[in-house]
Amino acid sequence: MQRTSHGSTLSWVTHAWVLARADRPRSWQLLCQALDSDFADLQGGTTPEGIHLGAMASTVDLIQRCYTGIEPRANVLTFNPRLPDELTRLKTTVRYRGQTLDLEVTHENLCVSSRPFTAHPITIAYRGHVREISPGQRYEFRLIAGRERDRLAKQRARADLQRQHQTTSSESLTQKELTA
Numbered sequence: 001m002q003r004t005s006h007g008s009t010l011s012w013v014t015h016a017w018v019l020a021r022a023d024r025p026r027s028w029q030l031l032c033q034a035l036d037s038d039f040a041d042l043q044g045g046t047t048p049e050g051i052h053l054g055a056m057a058s059t060v061d062l063i064q065r066c067y068t069g070i071e072p073r074a075n076v077l078t079f080n081p082r083l084p085d086e087l088t089r090l091k092t093t094v095r096y097r098g099q100t101l102d103l104e105v106t107h108e109n110l111c112v113s114s115r116p117f118t119a120h121p122i123t124i125a126y127r128g129h130v131r132e133i134s135p136g137q138r139y140e141f142r143l144i145a146g147r148e149r150d151r152l153a154k155q156r157a158r159a160d161l162q163r164q165h166q167t168t169s170s171e172s173l174t175q176k177e178l179t180a
Contacts, residue, residue: 009037009055013062020066021082028084034059064092068105072096076123076130079112081105081143097122099135107145113138 016030034055064070067090069080077096083105090105098119104111112124116136123132126141133139 009034010058012037013055013058017062017066020062024082024084028086031059031062031084063087063090064094068092068103068110070094070103076125077101078125079110079141080127081110083107099133106143108143110141110143111138112140 012030012034016027016034019027019030037055067081067083067087069078069082071078071080081090083090088106090103092103094101094103098117099122100115100117102113102115104113110126112133114122114133114135114137119135121132121134123130124139125131127144129141131139
């Protein structure tokens, strides 16, 4: 990032997206810079030409898709929300496979409400918790807190290292037995 000139307002949004999981405070800062760019004329003289609609739409996309962690995967609408500390609640509406879904995300909960239309049920998921939701239904997931999420990630990493070490040790023993 130090070598980036940020000559385009899209640059701030792109970097905010990349940093969204690794450095949430910096991601939020860059998102705010992108939002302010046209109004505060951060690039010096481009504001009279008008707003950069692509950058503004990208900030909405970042908030709606990245911070909610929404992603369609194999006929399942998955969520992995992680709001910046500065954002306490996010409400948005998305359409997916004929259903209109109202989403509400906090640091503790994800609530998915399907509006009562005629549509087929869909499958939603959060961290392995899979639910079918029909029009008119509502489902709430309790989110894993940031510290708890980090603790679980470290546990998984340690377990992976142990498995790797055991595999390497087993292969070494097998090779020693073969050469003996």
